[in-house]
Amino acid sequence: MRYVLKKTVTTLATLLVVSVVLFASFQLISGDPATRMLGTGATPERLEALRAQLGLNDPLPVQYVRWLVSYLHGDPGISYVYKQPVSTLLASKIPVTLALALLSFALMCAIGLPVGLYTAKHAGSALDHAVLVLNQVIMAIPPFFSGILISWVFGMMLRLFSPGGYVPYTRSVAGFLGYLVYPAIAIALPRAAQLSKLLRGSILEEAGKDYTRTAYSRGNDTNGVLYGHILKNALLPTLTFLGMSLANMLAGSLVVERVFNIPGISNTLLASIGNRDYPVVLATVMWIAVFVIVSNLVVDILYRALDPRVDVE
Numbered sequence: 001m002r003y004v005l006k007k008t009v010t011t012l013a014t015l016l017v018v019s020v021v022l023f024a025s026f027q028l029i030s031g032d033p034a035t036r037m038l039g040t041g042a043t044p045e046r047l048e049a050l051r052a053q054l055g056l057n058d059p060l061p062v063q064y065v066r067w068l069v070s071y072l073h074g075d076p077g078i079s080y081v082y083k084q085p086v087s088t089l090l091a092s093k094i095p096v097t098l099a100l101a102l103l104s105f106a107l108m109c110a111i112g113l114p115v116g117l118y119t120a121k122h123a124g125s126a127l128d129h130a131v132l133v134l135n136q137v138i139m140a141i142p143p144f145f146s147g148i149l150i151s152w153v154f155g156m157m158l159r160l161f162s163p164g165g166y167v168p169y170t171r172s173v174a175g176f177l178g179y180l181v182y183p184a185i186a187i188a189l190p191r192a193a194q195l196s197k198l199l200r201g202s203i204l205e206e207a208g209k210d211y212t213r214t215a216y217s218r219g220n221d222t223n224g225v226l227y228g229h230i231l232k233n234a235l236l237p238t239l240t241f242l243g244m245s246l247a248n249m250l251a252g253s254l255v256v257e258r259v260f261n262i263p264g265i266s267n268t269l270l271a272s273i274g275n276r277d278y279p280v281v282l283a284t285v286m287w288i289a290v291f292v293i294v295s296n297l298v299v300d301i302l303y304r305a306l307d308p309r310v311d312v313e
Helices: 002-029 033-038 044-054 060-072 086-091 094-121 126-139 143-157 173-207 210-217 222-260 265-274 278-306
Strands: none
Touching: 002 060, 002 278, 033 044, 086 265, 086 278, 094 126, 094 173, 094 222, 094 265, 126 173, 143 173, 143 222, 173 222, 210 222, 222 265, 222 278, 265 278
């Protein structure tokens, strides 16, 4: 419990520091928000009135505290370009990106863990060597290129889905998930290859340690030693990789969304960067930071559960 509490406090402190850095950075480069909202043809009186209305004349620490409180209440501000609340703008887009990242993560685990386990049990076999070669090939292909290949093969040639035929989750959950499977595969494949290779190496390393030989000497068979002794220790480095992968898959989703024409946060984020719509960019980047940091917190807690030797310090 003490370990979880310490990690939670550290996570909250990290998020606070990230929010300060992000807010200060965008304030330094954002220019005049009032001019962006009213246009260059606005009179000085209108510009000054809007600055006062938005609180832009207040000291920067006051603006930050006001923004942070509003953000925590679900109100990260008004878009300069779209002239609507940022929360409304992102409300339908964040679930799409999050669903794609989580589906990619699930596919990575469903592919990488069994393959890593199987190749470790049959290390040195012809199939093991074939999988190692295939892993190297898959890891060398970036997700956006895999997405193009998947669209061409499964969409245009085999006609298993319609490229660009995205189905909103508000219309059909099954259709929505069915369409997301293909971009999720493009994101998951390179990470699944890395996961299987990491798990295989970790299992083989643990298999050569003294406690494994002791387990065999007590009459355990191969499966008993593997699942009862080796696997728990072999999963420890894998957990760290899984936490990093979940964060990277969120970033990978932003690229693959463009390939499959998925209306997640990528189009809005890129357009907002180009238009210098910093309330939207700040809210989106902060959401991504929260996702990444909380994911790391969950991994730390799971790591502690698997290995109680991990100390609070």
